Amino acid sequence: MDFLRPASWEEALAAKAEHPTAVPIAGGTDLMVELNFDHRRPDVLLDLNRIVELREWAVGEENVRLGASVPYTQIMENLRTELPGLALASHTVASPQIRNRGGVGGNLGTASPAGDAHPALLAAGAEVEVESVRGSRFIPIDAFYTGVKRNAMDADELIKCVHIKKADGPQQFSKVGTRNAMVIAVCAFGLALHPQTRTVRTGIGSAAPTPVRARTAEDFLAAALDEGGFWESGKVITPSIARQFGELASGACNPIDDVRGTAKYRRHAVAVMARRTLGWTWDSYRGVARNSEGGSQCA
Numbered sequence: 001m002d003f004l005r006p007a008s009w010e011e012a013l014a015a016k017a018e019h020p021t022a023v024p025i026a027g028g029t030d031l032m033v034e035l036n037f038d039h040r041r042p043d044v045l046l047d048l049n050r051i052v053e054l055r056e057w058a059v060g061e062e063n064v065r066l067g068a069s070v071p072y073t074q075i076m077e078n079l080r081t082e083l084p085g086l087a088l089a090s091h092t093v094a095s096p097q098i099r100n101r102g103g104v105g106g107n108l109g110t111a112s113p114a115g116d117a118h119p120a121l122l123a124a125g126a127e128v129e130v131e132s133v134r135g136s137r138f139i140p141i142d143a144f145y146t147g148v149k150r151n152a153m154d155a156d157e158l159i160k161c162v163h164i165k166k167a168d169g170p171q172q173f174s175k176v177g178t179r180n181a182m183v184i185a186v187c188a189f190g191l192a193l194h195p196q197t198r199t200v201r202t203g204i205g206s207a208a209p210t211p212v213r214a215r216t217a218e219d220f221l222a223a224a225l226d227e228g229g230f231w232e233s234g235k236v237i238t239p240s241i242a243r244q245f246g247e248l249a250s251g252a253c254n255p256i257d258d259v260r261g262t263a264k265y266r267r268h269a270v271a272v273m274a275r276r277t278l279g280w281t282w283d284s285y286r287g288v289a290r291n292s293e294g295g296s297q298c299a
Helices: 009-018 031-036 072-078 084-091 096-101 104-110 117-124 215-227 239-251 263-291
Strands: 002-004 023-025 044-047 057-059 063-067 127-132 135-140 145-147 158-165 171-176 187-194 199-205
Touching: 009 044, 009 127, 009 158, 023 031, 072 084, 072 096, 084 117, 084 171, 084 187, 104 117, 104 158, 117 158, 117 171, 117 187, 117 199, 171 263, 187 263, 199 215, 215 239, 239 263
Parallel strands: 002 044, 023 044
Antiparallel strands: 057 063, 063 158, 127 135, 127 158, 171 187, 187 199
16 A cells, blocks of 8 residues: 655645545544455555645635634634534534544545534535646535445545535534444434525435435425514424424435434434424524514524
8 A cells, every 4th residue: 555645735636646546534534444444445545634724714704614624623613603503513523532633524525424514514505625636626515425425526636625604594413323422323414594595404414325405394494484474573483394394304314224223213313303403493593583683683
């Protein structure tokens, strides 16, 4: 096995162009497990840890530019206001040691449906910036996942950063696992309310071959909130709306039976998490709406 250690982003892109099958390693929280158990034996490893810009982030007027290797701990500590859903998801990632090493780029590169960052990225409407010696391009998060542990990147591309819209409303994340720590999700659910556009976005993890959105549930809830005057009034969402939202979210799943849980349980759990996260996000929105003055009640 060859080990390449570029000192700059340009060197990394050149190395990836020369060795398209090279496997990037930064945090190594997924890859090292595969190597240690001999589940994977790549010919070339491409170490990205010397590339400083991958560990940097910038908060703009509308978006956050998040370097692929920014550790989950930094997201939790520094971006809780701008990216609340992703910060909540980061709290559930394994142990403190892994949160200090792992980043969103690893989740995206691995593209495992159980990755904790995926539901929050889907709900927030992120874009993934990838680059090669041929140039850079932006891949909408909705188009990024193409199959089980497969993504839309070309062989010579590397993930540079993720562009995520700053939250304009409440966001939540919920995860079911077999224990409280160091757990791979049985299933997970992310929800973001976007009051400025009066839209809703969701993300579901570990309940289909890829991370998915519950689009029918989103359309139903957005219409119910609009037609019922909920955005303006901030009144309590009725149990029937919450129940229907949960059922539609469950219907977006296509889970399997495995050692962590059955397909039936996953569908049930997603319905419950959808209802609960809706309750949490709407309680947050109502608190802002009650405290706002003038015409705007947006969070």
